[in-house]
Amino acid sequence: MNPRPLFVTPETYARALNVLGEKITVLASHAATQGYEVFLQRGPEGSGPPPHSHDWDESFYVINGSVEMTYDGTRSIATAGSFVHVPAGTIHSFRCGPGGVEMLSITSHTSQAANLFTTIDREVTAMPPDVSKLVEIGTRYGACLGA
Template sequence: MESQPLFVTPQTYARALNVLGEKITVLADRAATQGYEVFLQQGPEGSGPPPHTHEWDESFYVFAGHVEFNCNGTTLAATAGAFVHFPAGTVHSFRCGPGGVEMLSITSHTSQAANLFTAIDHEASSMPPDVPKLVEIGTRYGARLGV
């Protein structure tokens, strides 16, 4: 399929997905870009994924707020204007700071993140999280928790 131009506005965004307390809006999935994926992530204070790894690169650009990224045991504090990149296979997590965070995330061409986030929203959005269900969903889409 030939790639087509894509134009999204806040009025045309898809419904935000509930992923472990975060609101994640899919701005562009692999079908739309024929490659990478782009997401708007809005997380309240204390939200964020546990340590995990996946088969795709992932980058974050922080628009507003404070977020602490953890990578291989190192904590990186990020505020507005910060850019963070994790290569595929890197163990990482993050926790949204006081007042929450708004950031853009971009994944590489092997990403299954849109499918992963959609499955979590549909099958495991209750809190506290159903960890065995999250592990099963992650396995389905190339992500591993608690590694």
């Protein structure tokens, strides 16, 4: 299939997925681009994924607020205008800062993130989440929980 031009406006966004308390909107899926994926992530203060890794590169651009990023034993605060790149296989996590965060995340061509987020939204509805269920879903899509 040949990729086609993609034009997305706030009025045409897909429903935001609930992924462990974060609202994640798929702006461009692998199916749409035949390559990378782009997500708009909005997380309330304190939300964010546990330490994990996956088979794809992931980059974050902070639009509003701040987020504490942890990777390779380094903990840094990313504020509005910050860009963070995490190579495939790197164990990383983040926590949304005071007042929450709004950021873009962009993944590389091997990404299964849209499928991962959609499945978590559909199958993990209780908080705190069933960790064994998260591990099973992650394994399905090339992501691994744990430090």
